[in-house]
Amino acid sequence: MTQPTRGAGTIRPVRASTYFFGALGGLLFGYDLGVVAGALLFITPQLGLSHLQTGMVTSSLLVGAMIGALGCGRITDRVGRRTVVLGAAVLFGLGAIGAALAPNLFWILAFRLIMGLAVGTASVTVPVYLSEISPASRRGSLSGLNQLMISSGILVAYLVNLALAPAQAWRWMFGLAAIPAVLMLIGGYFQPESPRWLIKKGREAEARAVLARSRTPEQLDAEIAEIVRINESEQQQMRLGAMIRDPRLRRVLLIGSGLALLQQVVGVNTVIYYAPTILKSIGFTSGAAILANAGLGGLTVVVTIIMLTMVDRVGRRRPLILGAIGMCAAMVLLAALFYSGGLTHGTAGWLAITGLALFKICFSLSWGGLVWIMLGELFPLRARGTAMGVATFFNWAGNFAVGLLFPVLLGVGTGLVFVIFAVLCLVSSGFALAFVPETKGKSLEQIERDLGHTANPATAVDLVG
Numbered sequence: 001m002t003q004p005t006r007g008a009g010t011i012r013p014v015r016a017s018t019y020f021f022g023a024l025g026g027l028l029f030g031y032d033l034g035v036v037a038g039a040l041l042f043i044t045p046q047l048g049l050s051h052l053q054t055g056m057v058t059s060s061l062l063v064g065a066m067i068g069a070l071g072c073g074r075i076t077d078r079v080g081r082r083t084v085v086l087g088a089a090v091l092f093g094l095g096a097i098g099a100a101l102a103p104n105l106f107w108i109l110a111f112r113l114i115m116g117l118a119v120g121t122a123s124v125t126v127p128v129y130l131s132e133i134s135p136a137s138r139r140g141s142l143s144g145l146n147q148l149m150i151s152s153g154i155l156v157a158y159l160v161n162l163a164l165a166p167a168q169a170w171r172w173m174f175g176l177a178a179i180p181a182v183l184m185l186i187g188g189y190f191q192p193e194s195p196r197w198l199i200k201k202g203r204e205a206e207a208r209a210v211l212a213r214s215r216t217p218e219q220l221d222a223e224i225a226e227i228v229r230i231n232e233s234e235q236q237q238m239r240l241g242a243m244i245r246d247p248r249l250r251r252v253l254l255i256g257s258g259l260a261l262l263q264q265v266v267g268v269n270t271v272i273y274y275a276p277t278i279l280k281s282i283g284f285t286s287g288a289a290i291l292a293n294a295g296l297g298g299l300t301v302v303v304t305i306i307m308l309t310m311v312d313r314v315g316r317r318r319p320l321i322l323g324a325i326g327m328c329a330a331m332v333l334l335a336a337l338f339y340s341g342g343l344t345h346g347t348a349g350w351l352a353i354t355g356l357a358l359f360k361i362c363f364s365l366s367w368g369g370l371v372w373i374m375l376g377e378l379f380p381l382r383a384r385g386t387a388m389g390v391a392t393f394f395n396w397a398g399n400f401a402v403g404l405l406f407p408v409l410l411g412v413g414t415g416l417v418f419v420i421f422a423v424l425c426l427v428s429s430g431f432a433l434a435f436v437p438e439t440k441g442k443s444l445e446q447i448e449r450d451l452g453h454t455a456n457p458a459t460a461v462d463l464v465g
């Protein structure tokens with residue numbers, strides 16, 4: 001499959017399938033995350049689970065993802081991006097089939113943990129891979145396909161849950177994920193390896209062949225020369241300890257980890273998991289709440305597509321700053337809903353839907369896709385996998401912590417929870433303003449050079465645009 005690109009011969013036809021299969025791990029990431037809410041409705045009574053055990057089914061995936069993210073970073077640097085993607089596909093398939101056939105809680109937990117390992121691995125490797133194969137001028141939209149796949153995976157999970165709920169078929173809900181896992185394995189087998197990783201391993205001829213698929217001969221020579229130059233000046237593969245001791249790399253690692261953590265503490269997954277609960281608490285029927293939630297999932301996919309068409313023009317920094325302000329406004333709206341008693345059912349319903357939709361629109365235009373895009377761009381080649389693994393670990397840890405604390409905080413007061421999220425959205429906006437560089441349109445090597453020359457945000461003039 002080929003997709004002609006615009007621009008009077010500046011970029012040769014790009015193989016769309018390369019990007020599609022490269023991003024497929026994102027679909028499984030979203031699906032496995034989204035499907036559990038529906039499945040739990042039936043696992044809980046059928047297996048007689050306690051509240052704690054129900055929580056364990058959800059969180060086992062997140063624990064696996066934390067371990068997978070942290071563990072796969074160095075492996076990705078050592079054995080290659082493609083090999084790790086193939087490994088993740090096998091784990092996805094194993095986890096899906098195992099959880100579907102599990103005879104008891106122990107086995108469900110074990111296979112959800114395996115699925116988590118795959119989700120964590122994909123969340124590290126997919127952004128790096130997409131970033132490393134994309135031409136600089138379109139890297140945002142191509143590597144943003146990851147987020148499109150994640151939100152589509154969540155939507156597919158909602159729809160599968162809706163379709164299978166009447167049959168209470170939780171085993172099928174888990175098991176169907178094996179289909180994209182097999183596709184990912186087959187597609188991944190035919191995928192090229194990342195050209196940047198190939199050069200790091202001294203396999204320049206192969207890297208040339210990969211890049212030649214989507215670059216003109218002049219672009220190809222220039223890009224190869226730039227990667228080789230950067231690579232020669234930094235032959236040494238970097239370990240985490242060495243990164244932490246180097247002030248410039250430490251700073252980049254902190255920016256990446258901060259972005260990854262803040263993406264979670266703004267409350268996105270509580271909005272995803274608890275939207276039906278929020279809607280029911282203000283008087284929606286279960287059916288209407290689930291339908292409205294699926295509608296919100298559809299909206300997320302559409303807005304993510306819009307983000308992909310804009311990201312290489314508007315850049316990363318401004319949407320991160322402004323998007324978080326919009327997300328804050330949405331949280332204030334939701335907080336107001338719970339603080340103001342005596343609203344009519346109609347008014348409360350509209351306020352809730354508007355707040356939830358506004359949050360999803362702003363998140364999807366900014367922190368949703370942009371964090372993953374930027375994590376694939378920020379780190380230097382010699383430490384990209386390792387650093388990405390660390391930053392991504394913070395994303396999963398944040399996801400886990402918010403999931404754990406949210407029900408506790410709800411006990412204190414729903415309005416208060418949304419106020420806390422509103423404040424954290426403002427903190428995120430300030431973080432982007434103070435620390436996040438602009439990476440739009442630059443090659444990964446240029447970003448690396450610029451960041452290497454930038455000791456503190458005040459001197460980052462070159463990067464802030």
Ligand code: BGC
Binds near residue numbers: 147150151263272367
């Ligand atoms: C986040 C996930 C979230 C998803 C929602 C991703 O960028 O990392 O935690 O569930 O967006 O679309």
